[in-house]
Amino acid sequence: MSVNVYGSGDPVRLFVAGLHGDEWKDTSDILYNLKTPIHGTLITIPVVNSGEYVSTLDESYYKNKGKIIIDTVIKYQPSIYVELHSYSGENIVYLTDKNRLKKTGVPAYSKLDNNVLLGSVAPYIRRNYFSKKALCLSFEIKKSDEKSKQFAAKMADIVKECNSRDDFILFLKQKYPEQAEKAIENYKKFYGL
Template sequence: MTRRIILGEGDPKRLFVGGLHGDEWRYTSAILESLDAPGAGAGTLVIIPKLTDQAYISTLDDRYYESYGREIIAAIREINPAIYLELHSYRDFDGLTDPGRIDRAFVPAYIELEDGVLIGSISPILRRACFSMHDLCISFEIPEWGGRSRDLVARLLKSAVNCVSRSEFVDFVLSRYPEQGRLAIENYKRFYGV
């Protein structure tokens, strides 16, 4: 089994995953490994810092969840997280943030929060397989070249570790990034029709 880090105990449970495909782990795993345990009584954080280093398959491709992505589904079913986060890294800022992504890739565009940190939805394949429309599932993307995005995403992840509910984390994002947060929620609602 892939290495897991388990911090804290009890509910709510959070699952953070990095190194989801290809060499992404090089840019994201250390950030996940740097996270501290939730405060006393604030539940559990399970980290899978490096799911795989095998050849890249998009999480939007069914084949992803038939190969190494199967382990994510197994972990979600086992842990039943209230907060699920993926940390990816990118080279193609324009492709991910293009509003036309919905027509090209059938998923909403990512929204830039600040310093190259993007927020968006996880793969609809995974969401439909494992979560209800009301669970908190977020995908963050940072550029491979890192820069200030690493510190910012680490701060965002830390706040997710200390939030005990979906709405607390959504409120936190909206308070810091009202415009971008609203847009991300709008994209999400339009996409899932909720």
């Protein structure tokens, strides 16, 4: 596990990948290939945990396997936080299920392009370590899908240059208006804004 710091100053962005199981095979090289942002700081943790799968929805994840994430958040206080995950094709129905909030306690992911899904991060880390104004995203990449990985890399590059949550929302509204509306609605419902 390495914590890499590129650039300096605000805004501070933290991108993590390889959070559990073999996700690192589809996500980590995206972070290894990101360049220093034009402004501000980019911190990456390309492989958080390549061992057993423990869900990030389980609060204990961030106290054990994902403790390095919490330590990094506390140390650097990022205002933009991104997790890169990967999913098996058969799981898309569960991740995008409109009733996911009732079933799992978190909102459904929205579909972007090339089998990349956009959602929020686990409630535990979102609520306990970030302000309501922070941008906290989770991208799900379809396993072993090169187009999905390439598209996620483009999205990571876009977010890497965002200066605030509002920058990303503006981009999302222009490029994916339906998904933006749904994401904002879910955020407001879930976090009580």
